[in-house]
Amino acid sequence: MNLAAYFTYIATFVLMFLGLFIVMARGNLIKKLVGLGIFQTSVYFLYLGPAKLVGGTAPILSDAFKVYTNPLPHVLMLTAIVVGVATLALGLALVVRLREAYGSIEEDDILAQDQASAGATEAA
Amino acid sequence: MDEILIGGLLALMVVTVWGILRTRNLFAVVVLGGIYSFLTATVMVALDAVDVAMTEAAVGAGVSTVLLLGALYLCRSEEARPMHKPWGAMALSATVTLALFHGTVGLPGFNDPQAPIHQHVAPRYLNEMKQEVDVPNVVTAVLASYRGYDTLGETTVVFTAGAGVVALLRRRKRKGKDKA
Amino acid sequence: MKHDLILRVIAKILIPFLLLFAVYVQFHGDFGPGGGFQAGVIIAAAVVFYALIFGLKAAHRMLPESWVESMMALGVILYAGVGVAGIVLGGNYLDYFVLDAHSTVHGQHRGIFWVEVGVATTVSGVMLKIFYMFADRGHLDRQDPAASQESAEL
Numbered sequence: 001m002n003l004a005a006y007f008t009y010i011a012t013f014v015l016m017f018l019g020l021f022i023v024m025a026r027g028n029l030i031k032k033l034v035g036l037g038i039f040q041t042s043v044y045f046l047y048l049g050p051a052k053l054v055g056g057t058a059p060i061l062s063d064a065f066k067v068y069t070n071p072l073p074h075v076l077m078l079t080a081i082v083v084g085v086a087t088l089a090l091g092l093a094l095v096v097r098l099r100e101a102y103g104s105i106e107e108d109d110i111l112a113q114d115q116a117s118a119g120a121t122e123a124a
Numbered sequence: 125m126d127e128i129l130i131g132g133l134l135a136l137m138v139v140t141v142w143g144i145l146r147t148r149n150l151f152a153v154v155v156l157g158g159i160y161s162f163l164t165a166t167v168m169v170a171l172d173a174v175d176v177a178m179t180e181a182a183v184g185a186g187v188s189t190v191l192l193l194g195a196l197y198l199c200r201s202e203e204a205r206p207m208h209k210p211w212g213a214m215a216l217s218a219t220v221t222l223a224l225f226h227g228t229v230g231l232p233g234f235n236d237p238q239a240p241i242h243q244h245v246a247p248r249y250l251n252e253m254k255q256e257v258d259v260p261n262v263v264t265a266v267l268a269s270y271r272g273y274d275t276l277g278e279t280t281v282v283f284t285a286g287a288g289v290v291a292l293l294r295r296r297k298r299k300g301k302d303k304a
Numbered sequence: 305m306k307h308d309l310i311l312r313v314i315a316k317i318l319i320p321f322l323l324l325f326a327v328y329v330q331f332h333g334d335f336g337p338g339g340g341f342q343a344g345v346i347i348a349a350a351v352v353f354y355a356l357i358f359g360l361k362a363a364h365r366m367l368p369e370s371w372v373e374s375m376m377a378l379g380v381i382l383y384a385g386v387g388v389a390g391i392v393l394g395g396n397y398l399d400y401f402v403l404d405a406h407s408t409v410h411g412q413h414r415g416i417f418w419v420e421v422g423v424a425t426t427v428s429g430v431m432l433k434i435f436y437m438f439a440d441r442g443h444l445d446r447q448d449p450a451a452s453q454e455s456a457e458l
Contacts, residue, residue, distance in 0.1 A: 007127070009228050011134035017221040018141045025213035028203040030150055030195060034157050037188065038141055041164050044180075045134075048171050053242075054126055054235040058174045059262040060336060061253065069172040070246045071262040075271055077176050078263070079278045082341055082427070085183045085191075086285030089434045092195040093292040096441060099199045106203075174337040178329075182345040187431050190352055194438035257412045259334045267339065268416040272398045275419070276383055279426050283380050286430035290373075293437040 008049035015042035027107040029095045033088060040084045047073040126170060133167045148203040154192045161185035175263045315357040322350035330424050334413075340420035344427030352435050360439050372433045379426025386418050 019042055022035025051070040059071035095105055102110045140160045144153050161184030168177035232239035249266055259265040267275055330343035355363035387398040395402035400415030 006228065006233055007131055008134070009225075009231070011131075011138065013221045013225055013228075014138055015141060016224070017217045018138070018145060020217040020220060021210070021213055022141075022145055024216065025210035026145075026203070028150070028201075030192065030199065031144075031153055031203055034144060034153055034192070037157065037184070038144070038160065041160070041180075041184070044164070044176070045167070048168060048173050048176065050232060050236075050239060050241060051173070052171045052235065053237055056172065058172045058337070059250070060174075061250070061260045061262060068250055068262070070242055071249060071266055072241070072246050074173050074176050074263045075266045075274075077173070078179055078267060078341065079274060081176070081179050081183055082278055083281055085187055086282055086430075088188055089191055089285050090288050090292075092191055093289045093434075093437075096195055096198050096438070097292055099201075105199050105201055175339065175342075178337050178342045179345075182342050182349070186349050187345055190349075190435060191438065194435065194442075198438065198442050256409070257416070258409045259413070259416060261334055261336060261338075263337075264333050264339050264416065264420070268419045269400060269412055272400075272415075272419065275423065276387070276398070279380050279383055279423050282430050283376055283426055286376050286433050289434050289437055293441055295440075 008045060012042045012045045012049065015039075015045070029098065029105045029107065030092075032107075033091045033095070036091075037084065037088060040080070044077045044080060047077055130167055130170045133163055133170065137163045137167070148205075150196055150202060151193075153203075154189060154196060157192065158185050158189040161188065175261070311357050315353060319350055319354055322346060322353065326350065330420065333420060334416070340423030341427055343420075344424040344429075345431060347424070347428040348431035348435070351432055355435070355439065360436075360443060364436075367432070369433075369436060372429050372436065375425050375429030376433060377426075377429075379422040379424070379429065382422035382425065383419055386415055386422070390415075 016039060019035050019037075019039030023032050023039065026032060026035065051073040053067055053069055056067035056069050057065045059068045059074065061068070098110065099105050102113055104110060104113075137160060140156055140163065144156045144160070147153055147156065161180060164184065165177045165181035168174075168180060249262060249270060253259070253262055253265055257265045257269050259269075326343045326346035329338040329346060330340065333339035333343070351363060351367055354366065386400075386403075390399040390402055391397055393402040398415075400412045401408040402411060403414045404411035
């Protein structure tokens with residue numbers, strides 16, 4: 001298999017692995033959201049890589065060029081970027097409320113407080 | 125030449141993400157996230173996706189960084205030292221990545237003009253756009269006209285996100301309680 | 305930050321250009337990279353810049369909360385309204401061909417123009433509203449209850 005022909009895919013998968021790892025392995029909620037953003041960006045490259053044609057140009061029609069990059073993945077990724085920032089905004093609003101309710105944005109602290117209060121209400 | 129440039133920028137991005145993974149100072153994480161977004165926008169320009177690059181630069185490096193800094197100001201903490209060993213997470217991520225890798229072997233390589241995505245709908249958009257819509261920027265024409273329903277849905281999603289944030293962070297009129 | 309002379313002067317020079325660039329990106333989205341989303345985000349960035357340098361109260365005076373909330377909804381209504389206009393003029397929903405009586409290409413241009421204006425309005429309204437909400441959450445904790453009650457109906 002010619003590795004050079006697949007190098008955008010390789011970089012995409014490395015970024016995907018790192019993004020997914022940050023979401024799962026780190027307990028800080030804001031870092032999780034940043035990791036989610038990294039994961040989403042790697043998916044953009046998964047779509048934009050195959051669209052590019054070397055020797056072509058950006059998909060803006062003009063008489064000087066004959067070969068254009070495929071415009072369809074660009075449209076889909078535009079939507080994906082805007083939906084990604086919508087997700088980030090809602091996630092951050094939830095983090096702010098969690099911080100006000102529990103006093104911490106570490107996942108372990110929040111779970112421990114929840115279990116402690118669940119144990120207290122059971123014992124009561 | 126294109127490939128070398130794109131490869132170099134992607135390598136820089138991997139280095140930045142490694143920095144995000146290892147740093148515990150959240151302000152540094154947010155700034156590195158902004159750098160990552162700018163590098164993404166540059167790679168997208170090298171991939172000839174100019175509309176997407178402009179949106180990623182404005183949204184990812186602009187609005188995302190502002191929102192993260194705003195949330196960081198309200199939360200003001202630093203990441204705690206991780207308590208568990210991350211072997212489970214690493215195994216799961218590696219499995220997912222290897223599965224994707226296995227699935228990509230059948231996909232067309234970089235710069236293959238015979239790939240199926242260049243065969244069916246895209247030539248119709250590029251060739252018949254002049255008679256039907258006559259807007260030189262094909263991405264705008266596809267976004268607003270050919271795929272107008274999708275854009276309506278996306279605008280509604282953006283509105284819903286705004287409404288959701290308003291619902292979450294609204295303050296109510298209550299004496300004696302200062303947070304809703 | 306409004307006591308810093310350099311920041312104030314540079315902001316006063318740059319913000320008109322930011323807004324002009326946003327308008328340019330919006331209307332030249334047909335001929336080059338650009339369009340509704342990018343323009344909306346650049347408008348929001350210009351107002352956020354103003355709020356950072358001159359204070360949140362000045363930004364509220366320039367662009368009140370109620371206007372921003374209306375912008376959020378008006379964009380979606382405008383977009384859906386273009387679709388309804390297609391039905392009223394005899395075609396299908398979001399059919400741009402019927403929007404101009406003489407030429408289908410002009411109808412497409414009209415449809416794309418209004419749709420992009422709707423998108424820019426909603427996107428800039430939402431980004432700005434989210435920034436206002438985050439900024440207000442931190443500010444009003446430290447002020448007197450009267451001030452926090454006045455914006456409590458958000």
